[in-house]
Amino acid sequence: MTGIAEHHPTAITSRQRTSLRNHLAGDREQTRLLVERLAEEMGAFLTSRRDSPTDDEHDPEGPTLAFERSQSQAMLDQSRQHLAEIDAALSRIATGTYGRCASCGGDIALGRLQARPHAGLCITCAGRVR
Numbered sequence: 001m002t003g004i005a006e007h008h009p010t011a012i013t014s015r016q017r018t019s020l021r022n023h024l025a026g027d028r029e030q031t032r033l034l035v036e037r038l039a040e041e042m043g044a045f046l047t048s049r050r051d052s053p054t055d056d057e058h059d060p061e062g063p064t065l066a067f068e069r070s071q072s073q074a075m076l077d078q079s080r081q082h083l084a085e086i087d088a089a090l091s092r093i094a095t096g097t098y099g100r101c102a103s104c105g106g107d108i109a110l111g112r113l114q115a116r117p118h119a120g121l122c123i124t125c126a127g128r129v130r
Contacts (some may be wrong), residue, residue, distance in 0.1 A: 012099045012110055020117045021093050027117070028086045031079055038076040045069060082118070089118040101125050 012020070045068075092098040099108050103125035112119055121129065 011107055012113065016110065016113075017093065017098065020098075020113055021090070024086055024089055024093075024117050028083065028090070031083045031086060035076065035079045035083060038072060038079060042069075042072055042076060045072065085118040085120075088120060092120065103128075 089098065092100075099113060100106070101108055101122040102120045104122060106122055108119055108122045112123055119126070
């Protein structure tokens with residue numbers, strides 16, 4: 001065996017890992033702030049609707065409001081999921097398993113990690129999940 005770089009051509013370097021960790025940390029902060037803002041907006045929306053005597057079915061704007069509420073809830077759910085994925089990636093960095101596929105144990109290609117730093121599966125295994 002002549003070295004890890006030859007044996008694992010897609011293994012990421014320490015410098016690349018640091019860059020990806022910094023990207024994840026920045027993305028985490030932005031996502032955390034988005035989750036806070038969306039949660040506040042949802043809370044304010046629900047409070048304002050609770051104080052209103054009309055219901056969505058008979059309110060002329062009801063369907064629009066219900067749609068907006070549904071979209072906001074979906075965005076909040078997706079943002080919370082993304083935050084959990086970022087936290088899991090940061091945990092993998094801390095435990096030294098970052099860049100390894102959680103399913104097959106192989107390396108996750110650097111290009112995939114650069115596109116999706118929170119990825120926990122290689123492209124082959126991710127394709128099987130769909």
